[in-house]
Amino acid sequence: MSAYDRFIEDAAIRLELGHRTRWVVDVISAWVDSHPDGLAGLQRRFEQAGLAARFHSWRQSASLRLPIVASELERALGAHTLAMIAHRSGMSPGSFRVVACHLLPGVVTLRSAPDGGAHPAGARRAHGTRSPRRMAGSVPSRAMYGMAIRSVLWMLAVATVLGLTTWVLLKARTPLWTVQDVPREHTARLSLHQHGTQVQVSGSLPSEGERRRAWNALRAVHGASNLYGGIALDPRAQSPRWLDRLIADLPHLQGDGLHLEFAGMQLTIDTTAMEDAQRQAISRRLRQDFPTLEMSGLWGPGLAALAQLPAGVDTAQRVAALNQTTLKFHAGSSELTGDSRQTVHAVADALRGTPAGLRVEIGAHTDSMGHAEANLQLSQQRAEAVSQALQALGIPATTLVAVGYGQDRPIADNRSDSGRAQNRRINYRLLD
Known part of the structure; x- marks a missing residue:
């Protein structure tokens, strides 16, 4: 098994992408290969973004690859580029940013190897190369060319006759009326x-x-x-x-x-x-059974606590109420579920009442499933996703501090489903 195939097999297990893993890795590899000036040009982009150490660690196969988070990757490559590669991969931009943080360092390491990681495209080019001697010894004669041309012409003639015959038969059997597809214009x-x-x-x-x-x-x-x-x-x-x-x-x-x-x-x-x-x-x-729907009118301890806050309440009480709310993300992703939209709006409304100059930490936590390093990275991306959602609703960026804590601060037993659900949480903390 080549290094390229081993990398794909390992990524499929770690990221739970299944059969889609090879396609996503191939798309990222093709984009890296097509970059102007190759890996050197890509390296310059990371150096300009202040991420030279990370990229250099990826190019050294014997060293430990330094991790990268989604915000850093976007700073180096640009949101438009990431969205374009995500579209080619068939993934949403939010999910792709998480996956790319895991896959791009490995792809760079493979492409930096002397054999280019035994990429399938490289293997095909190698098989397609012939030596001049072999090509010279296999040049066909004019007679062979003539026979080949006549064979092709006969095949085209036969295909044309068969195609016309089939069209006539189908036309004769087609009824004068057909059922038209009804355009779907309304929502159920x-x-x-x-x-x-x-x-x-x-x-x-x-x-x-x-x-x-x-x-x-x-x-x-x-x-x-x-x-x-x-x-x-x-x-x-x-x-x-x-x-x-x-x-x-x-x-x-x-x-x-x-x-x-x-x-x-x-x-x-x-x-x-x-x-x-x-x-x-x-x-x-x-919320449990319809997470993809955008909901309004939900009710829970957090929303109830926020709704019952009196006017002029101090910031500490607001933060305590915020910590009773629940935000959910799609599995293995930093993309908020549709049922979390109402809660994000309620959190934004509560933060608008905080005095100017105060800062609130958005702390994201995960359960213990998967690798600790990947969970730390995912939690940081989730904290940043909440911060961006609140900024889109008018909360100043200077008020928010996004921090990912990974799996290191559980509040329940990770051996049960309910415990893991409690550990996957967003906490808010007032900073001095």
Whole structure:
């Protein structure tokens, strides 16, 4: 097995990319090879960004490669370049930045090796090179050229005849009318509003099968006599990705005053008429099972604590309330899940009330799964992602300090799922 293949196999295990690993590594390798002036030109970019020591450590195969974080990588290569390589790799920019921090140092080491890391492209070029003597001894005669040309012409003639015959047969069998594809222009919708035992249902789904499944599931949970309204059929609506999960969760999504409205990738929740414990249980269930949807109206200990802060409360109390909130990220990534958007807005609202000049640390922590060095790097990237999200909402960069602590400060047992979930957290701390 070549060094290149061993590198891909190790990366597939460490980053959990599976079969996509080879493609991503090939894209990064091709970009490195296509860089003006090769590795020397790439090295100059890192030196200009003040990262010369890191790049030099990557080019020495016998030395320990120094790690790099996403913000440093973006400083050296530029956000546009990273986005372009991410697009070619088929990954989102946020996920690719995490992966590139792990893969680029190894690719540079391989390309710096005397044999270029036995890259497949290099192997193909080597096989395609022939010696002049062999080429001279295998020059075909004019007769052979003539036979080859006649063979090609005969093959083209046969292919043309077969193609015309096939087209005529298909044309004869094609009916005068065909079913046209219906363009998907609308978002699928489903609204559930419970009053006591009665449930008002409205919305539109793209197929009769989906409409029947949703109505039958509602009837099984609430009873046919307690349902009113209906679900319309809209063939132009896009197929809802959330319908299967909603049908499975219906027994847990009940309560007088509960109002849920699914619309495309948006979920609006209203639990204001329910007891606090019910509100939190339903919000936990929705965040757990629909993390890709952008939600509004969630309720939890952190959001409740922030909502109950009196006007003029001191900064220490604000930070204490912030530490009851929960932000979630996609597995192995610094990309916030859709259900975290509302919490980010609530955190930003709380930070707007802090006095000018105060600084707040955003501390990111991980569980103990994976390598400690990779977890430290991931936590730093997650802290920076939260900081950037808050800055986009108007919080000054001078107020925020992003720090990644990795797995070194657990607050629960990493041997259980619930413990690891508690250890994956964002903490806020007031700095002197």
